[in-house]
Amino acid sequence: MTDVTAAPAASVDLAIGGMTCAACAARVERKLNKLDGVTATVNYATEHATVVLAGPVPVQQLIAQVEGAGYQAREVIRDDAESPPDRVRAWWRRLVVALLAGVPLADLSITLILVPSLRFPGWQWVLLALTVPVVTWCAWPFHQQALRAARHGTGSMDTLVSLGVIAASGWSIYTMFGRSADLHSVGVWGLILQPAGSMYLDVAAGVTIFVLAGRMFEARAKHTAGRALRALAQIGARDVVVLDEDSAERRIPVSGLRRGDRFVVRPGDTIATDGIVETGVCAIDASAMTGESRPAEVAAGDTVAAGTMALGGRLVVRAERVGADTQLAHLVRLVERAQSDKAAVQRLADRIAAVFVPVVLVLAVLTLAGWLLGGAPAERAVSCALAVLIIACPCALGLATPTALLVASGRGAQLGVFIKGHQALESAKAIDTVVLDKTGTLTTGTMSVTAFEVADGVTRTEALAAAAAVENASEHGVGRAIVELARAELGEVGEVEEFRALSGLGVSGRVGGRQVFVGSARLLLAEVGALPPALDAMRERWEAGGNTVVTVAIGGEVGAVIALADGVRPSAGGAVAELRALGLRTVMLTGDNEATARVVAAEAGIDEVIAEVLPAGKASVIARLRPEGRSVAMVGDGINDGPALAAADLGMALVSGTDVAVGACDLILMRTDLSVVPAAVRLARATLRTIRGNLCWAFGYNIAALPLAAAGLLNPLIAGAAMALSSLFVVSNSLRLRRFEQPNSLPQTEDRLRAIVSVVDN
Template sequence: MTTTATPSTSGQPTPASTAPELQLDLVGMTCASCANRIERGLNKLPGVEATVNYATERATVRLAPDAAAAADARLDPDALVAAVEKAGYRASLVVPRSASAASAAPGSGSAEAGAAGEARPDALAALKQRLLISTALTVPVLLMSMIPALQFTYWQWLALTLAAPVAVWGAWPFHRAAAVNARHLNATMDTLISVGVSAAFLWSLYALFFGEAGMPGMTMTLQLLGTPEAGAHEIYLEVAAAVTVFILLGRYLEARAKRDSSAALNALLDLAARDAAVLRDGVEVRVPIDQLQLNDRFVVRPGEKIATDGVVVEGTSTVDASLLTGESVPVDVEVDSRVVGGTINVSGRIVVEASRIGADTELARLARLVEEAQTGKAQVQRLADRVSGVFVPIVFVLALGTLLGWVLLNGSIEIAFTAAVATLIIACPCALGLATPTALLVGTGRGSQLGILIKGPQVLESTRRIDTVVLDKTGTVTTGHMEVSAVVPASGISATDLLTFAAAAEEGSEHPLARAVVDHARATGTALPRASEFASHAGLGVTAVVDGRAVAVGRASWLASEWAIEVPDAALAPHEAQGSTPIAVAIDGAFAGVVVLADELKPTSRLAVARLRELGLEPVLLTGDNAGAAAAVGSALGITDVRAGVTPAGKLEVIRSLQASGRVVAMVGDGVNDAAALAAADLGIAMGGGTDAAIAASDLTIVSGDLALVADGIRLARRTLRTIIGNLFWAFGYNVAAIPVAMLGLLNPLLAGLAMAFSSVFVVTNSLRLRSFRPLPRP
């Protein structure tokens, strides 16, 4: 049977793809060994680099660096699918996620069109049904085997009747996977389970039909721990049935964990609106979201979701962006305000002009970042993958050695069989394959709920090592918007009159400083008279006539050189020393005072720096601003290492010099001029309100732009890494410790199956604890 690589949303064949990366949905994987086998098969293809994630059941394939340089380099989806099928599994090409696709299929919880994605909910239900039926049949077998009082005459034949469906039908997924891998001359963890269950069941059949176990009056007691001299019971039906149930339970809990850990990503996609009220010739027309076009204008009423990214062109309102950014405080929007699709309009009616649609929206971009993070592998997991790849053959050798060793030393086939089966079952290292993916899924999912996007597993390892955090000033620790901080009049004029004349003259200017003065005047309720004879002098200032009086607003040096108006140094120096920008105002040829503007600190900047210090990080302030402004901000934040007047290239040099001195550096920035430094840093952290270039170059993104969340992001990444390491230690240590016990005949196969299933459940449960992560409380 041939599986097509064509997405279900496309009717055309795709023999080759120009995309730099493709993803495949995989069907049939049951353990980490399966993932390793598929990964090796894909990586054998020329020019291909592939990573297979067992937890997400997905392969990420890209061109190898040497192959990507070729002009005709292409990824062949058909060849990729054929390689997966050759390994004994099935695959389908994944359609990229987009918010509109998710909203178009609200019941799916996923935007993939592949058959694998569609089948997973049914597969989980089928697994649950198999588990429940097997449990119902196994419980009586266990009770009869454990309690002699329940062992009536010929009870063993009833046990056989109940256990046979469990050992055959209940364990069928393991038998089938083992057979598929055997046809490809390969052995996986399912092979261990299948052989162990089959051995216990077939031995019981032999003992019942050809031995003395089928005789009337046969009794037995269950020994979880035993000694080699005690031998083993004649039949192992309870072992075959109970081990099957325990492992099915482990697999079911794993499957549920995968679904739950992806809930954050699906919830992110579900934020998208399903339709929009588009204005066509002045009439509202309700259209599906995928029919929305760039520059379309659509109406958003109170309580409705904003359909896509855009700019407000009419009305004022308050927007709740908490589900997307993690920021609990609603944001006021007005004409020219930028809004993001998926956020909720709280109060007034607004009209928005679409600036981004489909896969280009902020929501779709964030979903891709989360998904990319969940498909990677940490360095520690790659080691675990290599271990699990050679583990299964070693276990078979150990089990065979155990069987032969006991036969030669003790002569008891029962003891030898018990020890060999226990070795097979206890050794199954399913937990190794789950250690990293489950923690990464839950950790990144929880991060996306809080507005913290972790790009990949390598980020986790970086956060553990960093000791220095470099903070860009403008837009990162400060708002990046100049605001009036003081109005200082000269003698003979009031502060209100000074602001009135200055703002009225500046009203005709589009300069950011001028707009800040005008906005401040309006915010304070100052009535602005109409100005005439307005003239703008680029980079210097403006002149106008206000209420019949000549007004000049601008640089002090310009007033002195052009208008012979001397501005006292005492009026400027205190403000310049604090890093503020004083604008001089003259009325009728005389100095009237200064309006002082400053780039204000963000409300959480002081708290953020304090919490970064608590994490053991030394802060460095980096800015292209003047030394006075930088020193003032550094003093306010308690940062002693301040680097001012630094160019974009200079920022990169600062990062490299810190690294050369032995520091492990995190860089926090938001602008295009920070992109090179973010990429060069050991850990790049971008503010979500910043430029696309900065976000693309970073490893971790704070969607809301709240600097205090940087510390929470580092805490979450470090906790996720600790969880991964703990999972791997438990999974690997458990196998190393338990295998010798089983080989010595001190472990009943029933207990071995229970312990093996528990190890997987422990790893999954330990990872799910990350869902309880909470940001540090705000004072």
């Protein structure tokens, strides 16, 4: 536990113990938010609180605030190991004892009520002996939480359960020893509609059994729901072989790795941290982290990510980002934050749950008083009041959203879709238009020079050297292709001075004392003048063929025109077709020229093209579409896509893109296969349907059940079973999202993920 003051604008994760329903979560959240500079979100399903600190607040003060509300708290350390599901086993032990005593108790008590002639001397003591261990030791967690809540002047679901068990047991003991002569046969239908006579020992035991079973299955379901995230968090390496200055190898824990260290990756090794390959060639399997089943080959100069696996060859990698700074650690935190997110309707449910327990207690008292004032027998009034206490269940309200998000975010991570929060899901449900960037999104982003033509009086070597020197300072794919060609033909690239990036037009700089411009025809026209007719005709022909064309001006004169090609991703056509099948309009948005854009759009199956748009104009295009009544999703990957991603209703960024793009988006797509785009939309829609179904059930169950219980139409025993099953239904409904499949997903990816999950669970 960290006993220090957190830095301003820091974030702290707390594990919260003792919460048993949504009312508990709402209470803890309310107490934390009373502290100055604290914004807290408490998730009942994950039993975590995410606390954002706007000022210096000691972590111990946060913990004290939670404990002051009657719950336990501890700071979650990032490197904490996953503890075994001890809670499931603890519930199971109590459930076994409750079943061993409760089943014979129910059989015997019902038999003695139905057939009074079978009563024997001391039968009351036999029933009491079977009852005591169930309503004391087995039900102790409920009594303990109820007492803790009472000491703080609050109530929870356990308050209702504890009061119900105590009231049923107390009334039964009074009846057995004080009014045993009044016990009479009620018949089979009476057993269904009401408990046996006015003796409720079977109810006290039955409610304890049902609630224990519900808590056990709920704990197991929560553990299962978080399985995908745990698998993601644990795919990283545990140790690593580093190279000393004299290239001697030594194995150290991965926590000891530092930025700049050189480490060895052998076939079958998991790459320990994000880095750059210094030597070696190897195929890398990233399926465990991204769902991308096709291995990618890396060589010297390429980047590799933590959590991916080397399939063949030996690499020497220089560590660039370590520990919490790696891409894997960032993605795990992203999923955790998403799981703590709440929809507006869930916040309404939390507010209802916070007042639910006192309302139910008042309703139970009114039910008891109403039946007594109406002339009903005392046992009838007690039965109805017990049913009201037992049937009430705010748990389902608290589990409706977080369990669905827990499962969906984990399943999405397996498929390469990282959801930033509930807002992204709501936006994905509403979108009707998908705008796709061209370069690096619809196309591979890896360009190559396909043609090179120089002007009269200029040599190829001169033009290529000048263009490469300027482009070497640029990060654009066009620049990288020209630099690679220069290195292949000339062996080296010269130096540039006074480099400038001209947004959407090209680049400029001084090479060997001469001003050089490399960029679009518009740039050349503005800085030098029109292209010679022969070169201009060639430019038009190349663009009509789908090539990107850049012009080179040297010392105020036209130097050359260069054609470059960027292939359309093989998955683009299928992804666009699936987006259309989902009822979505598709638009391609690019800064490239109209002719080239049309060729790429036709190959991808897109009819609408918006071309020759400067980076600043992309956000304006999104803004223009929205007033037309469109709900727009933007898919991009580069720095110039950042404003458009932020402006869209839903931003989706390919993780191969820049950190700016990733930071501006709502969904992060980890795969180069564009089929992940419609998969993300379908997952978001499926998750929202699940959440709404959960909430409809949770609200509908309580709205229907409480009046029935108050009207005397529910046996308290049946009420207890229904209460436990309501929470189980919500969790089970959310777990269906684990079976969400992406079309054409490859078996080897799923097999790999199942293997990882198996290792984690074992």
